[in-house]
Amino acid sequence: MADHMVVRLTACFFWMFPLALEAKLTYIAIRLPLKGEQAAPGAPWPLPRTWTKSTTRLMVDPTNFRFTSSMTYCDIVTSAFDRYYRILQLEKTSSLSGPEQVMTSLSVDIADKTCPGYPDPNMDESYNLTIGSTSRLTSATVWGALRGLETFSQLIYKEEEGHQLFVNKTQIIDQPRFHYRGIMLDTARHFLPMPILLKNLDAMAYNKFNVFHWHIVDDQSFPYESVEFPTLTEKGAYGPKLIYTQENVKHVIDEARLRGIRVIPEFDTPGHTQSWGKAFRSLLTPCWEDGKPGVAKPNYHGAYEIMDPSRDSTYTFMEKFIGEVVKVFPDQYLHLGMDESYPACWKSSPNITSFMKENNISTYVQLMELYVTKVLDIVERTNKSYVIWQDPIEDGTKAKPDTIVEVWRGNSTVPWQHYMTRIASQGYKTILSSCWYLNYISYGQDWRKYYQCEPQNFTGSADQHSNVIGGEACVWAEYIDGTNILSTLWPRASAVAERLWSSRDVTDVESAKFRLDQQRCRMVRRGIPAKPILDGYCGDYEFGFPESMGIYKQETQEEHPNTSAGSLVWSSSSLTFTLLLILAQKIVRIFYHL
């Protein structure tokens, strides 16, 4: 590791004037120097399984550089090449000069020549990457190649005070530790505009996430445009523009596919369904109060709440609705929610009571089980599998063996480990999200805590540990919308990404911070507003500098050469929003011309 780049990094630590192009942490408590091992430029995140570095470097010529592959008939391959060409060209470089060998191409060799439809739960994401006199990326599948290309893009760095790109001779053998590495976004509590969802897919790809868990509807709103039941959307969405049309949904799925990301939609029932009831009140159980149905009891239940498990029409509806959803979303899995279904309303209803009597149901857990079983059966008939939150399993409901159970509970008195043990011991595949609720913000470096959460750190047998197939970072949207979601998620979710991809023994948080800072700046460079984790700066670019907006050029910028970088509204806008940008820039210009 005693290579010259490390030396240069340390040299600009404090007293020297740093002219570096990678991220720089600046720490001023000089009696407490930063702990951990500094990362050389071009350090990948998440850390690969094995990474053999050399100090010999090659020059990269971004304009003439080519990816080669025999699979250029596959859109996943060609669009990935396009994306990474653009990333390479973000850096302004001068003509090549230097003694180093020039790397002119990367050969991408994929064993399985079929161009896949959609990423699947067991996709092979492994790859080998050799950078040397000949450079080669080999993988079993297209998905492995995507991960390898991302790693390759991260190995390239710009020399300090120079204008050339370099990559060190490298040998990487890599594969993910967990199959399921997800990000959950909630588009019901606040609507997230399409450009935000799409940009988030980019950020996910930069961190090798492979599942977008789309908590698309909830109590508060129903933005999913249903074909079978259009009134669900008309009455359930916040507004006519605050919806995801079928075309939007397809766009998200397509863009996710190109990045090797599965889209698992969540249609949470029987609770969390207030918005469904706007169009179909009879889906919900009328709650009783003062001897009358449809009356709320404050702090106990609403007027109508939770799907009515006693009516056949509920299941007819669900069958038709799920029939639609499984056609729209190609992934093998559907998230069915099933959480936080509290029986206060059911208890209040004499109809439910008599239904239970007639059907010999003695507890509300059994009533819930009846609903759960019927809905799971409906899904099974469509040949889809499902993810559910932990609640029904905890209550003893039996589900299909390939059900994925998502653990979300856990606090200081009953830690999440307790639930992991219980659920893994029943043989279900498990994913963990309890320790990764990224909407819970706090001052300081909470990414450390996410980094240190180890999903297999619970009491259980080796078999039970191997039932853990991954985890996901969740962003519930009570206080989250387009204004802050990307900067709240990134780079905090990157900490989760490394935990789920890299080896279990990659746990040195002090060394990780240097690479994470690089990763944040890399994201900033690529147009993701990833927030800072420590004092310092991102080389010669920051979010809002024209250089770092490279991929997402502001079209209006060129029309108004007089306006400064980023201008008044630095991160507007979709097409409809462009108007706003122009007007806002006008305001700025008024000031300039005074």
Added chain:
Amino acid sequence: MARTFALFHFACIVGLVFSNGEYRERETVSVTASNGMPWPMPQQYSSTSDTFTINRNAFKFRATGQSCDILSSAFFRYQTIIFGFREEVLKFHPKFKAGSLTELDVNVKNKCDQYPYLGMDESYNLTISSSGATLNSNSVWGALRGIETFSQLVLQRSKDMFTVNGTTIVDYPRFQHRGLLLDTSRHFLDVSIIKQNLLAMSQSKFNVFHWHIVDDQSFPYTSNNFPDMATMGAYDSKHIYTQDQIAEIIEFARILGIRVIPEFDSPGHSQSWGKSIKDLLTKCYSSGKPNGQYGPIDPSLETSYGFLSKFFAEIAKVFPDHYVHLGGDEVNFDCWKSNPNITAFMKQKDFGTDYAKLEEYYMQRLLEIVSGVKKGYMIWQEVVDNGAKISKETIVEIYKNEAYMYHVFLTTLKGYRTVLQACWYLDLIKYGVQWPAFYSCDPHDFFGTAEQKKLVIGGETCMWGEYVDNTNVLSRTWPRASVVAERLWSAQNVKDANAAAPRLEEHRCRMIKRGFPAEAVNGPGYCFQEYSIHEPV
């Protein structure tokens, strides 16, 4: 899954909401936004159900009294702000249509000042009635505040048609100093971000931009006299503010009626100064030898004061406001204690072992230098806490969270003008509905004489830069800063957070409409227009 934790003090409102003469079904949102209500709340505000229509193509602002560039640019700006943004059409059945409005007459009595200043007259009267719309103010600053209020009352009803209700407003600020601090040292903030923030400030009637421009971590200020301070002290050559950019920011602020008070914090928080100015910082010693580390500015050397005189002579010229913030906080005495030259100096000055006296000596010298260039100054509370006797002209800023109201009491008791910041740290984020805590903090909330209360000239909310930069500074600042703005502008009895919530919700959505990423603060809900980013190309 998170919902069980999210208990708001605001009841969920499901059902029908009355709004301007029509019923509309609303969704499960935690707070329903008001329609056409101003933020911050004016001192006296009454409105009628008479609704006047405004055609965007026919409406004009008209100066009927004094005018100047500040006013004419405001006219231009608000023409765009009111009429120029993307449509937000509210259903409207003109039941109470009372006529149309074609102009707002803005009558400024006194000639325009060039720059805003402490104590400027920001009062205004606004009347919208069947005899027209009139804004009266003594100064152009009052007109700026009044036009902002007017812009908040107007709602869009169709592509070209807008409405405003009959309104009578008598308004003036409760406090003279209503500030927002940004820190451009821990992380650099782009000029465009600073400007956008100034624009947002003006829309909440803030009038002081406290620019914590340099600190230990970096020195982005490009000095004319000492250019090396930036070339060696900034993060790098792109993370600097040139003199032109600083002038641009001051001009942008001036037009908005916002003062720019720069802070050059010393003798602590000055590590970045030492990178270029030789022997300015105290050399720290271990085992009788300098150990290569540096402490606060060395108060024992005359060269330090020579440098400071030259430096602040420049600052006095670059920043037109009468006040400069001189810092003076968090001075660590350890390095001073380790240095034998300082020890000798202490002996010579008869300070004993009281390093607070040494700090007082330094501050006193610094204040004399700054007085010498005809500037007033603000300082952090420690200087006074430590018992330093300094000029009564000083404005003391209370920032420590412990017993801050007690410190406001003490500082005013000593006769200093006081600015409160301690309860308004925007950077200390918490999950949930955090703003009512900001809202409930009142700078007069202490037992003191009327004289003492008068010495409290206002407050500042602050966004320190450890964990914010261009990526998130605006969404973290807004709309929580607006909450402080209302506390500092509106009457003392405007303090019911539940009553304020719908107006704050509207204010946030209005900011989004105007292009600011003002984040969600009230729980689930929506704005007619949600904040988005540019579509990937």
